Amino acid sequence: MVLHEILKQYPRTEDSLIEILLAYQAEKKDHFISNEEIAEIAQYVQTTESKVCSVLSFYTFFSNKPRGRYIIYVCKDVPCYVNESANIVRTLERLLGIKVGETTPNKMFTLEYASCLGYCNQAPAMRIDGKTYTDLNPDKVKAIISEYRGKQNA
Numbered sequence: 563m564v565l566h567e568i569l570k571q572y573p574r575t576e577d578s579l580i581e582i583l584l585a586y587q588a589e590k591k592d593h594f595i596s597n598e599e600i601a602e603i604a605q606y607v608q609t610t611e612s613k614v615c616s617v618l619s620f621y622t623f624f625s626n627k628p629r630g631r632y633i634i635y636v637c638k639d640v641p642c643y644v645n646e647s648a649n650i651v652r653t654l655e656r657l658l659g660i661k662v663g664e665t666t667p668n669k670m671f672t673l674e675y676a677s678c679l680g681y682c683n684q685a686p687a688m689r690i691d692g693k694t695y696t697d698l699n700p701d702k703v704k705a706i707i708s709e710y711r712g713k714q715n716a
């Protein structure tokens with residue numbers, strides 16, 4: 563869906579800004595908001611481009627640079643940390659050949675940290691494409707990544 567089609571679903575006020583950014587970023591294959599799009603959104607909600615930029619930089623789930631088709635969010639909060647989330651991150655970095663904050667060269671995966679995903683009692687947890695995976699261990703992570711790679715090749 564192109565940006566102007568999303569914009570017309572929301573009131574032309576600054577209060578709509580976060581909802582518009584969320585809806586549009588989710589719609590884009592590369593999950594980011596470009597400078598041209600920032601300008602168009604700012605004009606639509608009748609605010610400044612710097613206001614849109616400040617919202618984008620405040621919330622970690624927004625990005626102003628291209629990301630992969632699948633964004634892997636690994637919870638970094640304490641309950642997950644004490645349940646070996648660092649080992650999950652190491653496993654993902656090894657499997658994908660990237661560090662946290664990077665995107666694979668084929669643009670398939672971006673690896674990022676997230677705050678609590680709401681599954682602390684099943685830690686460690688991560689989310690990919692809106693689906694949450696819990697009670698993770700390295701073998702489970704390998705199987706999940708293989709599943710996504712299979713989707714891409716299907």
Ligand code: FES
Pocket residue numbers: 637638639640641642677678679680681682683685686687
């Ligand atoms: S702390 Fe990781 S899901 Fe809550």
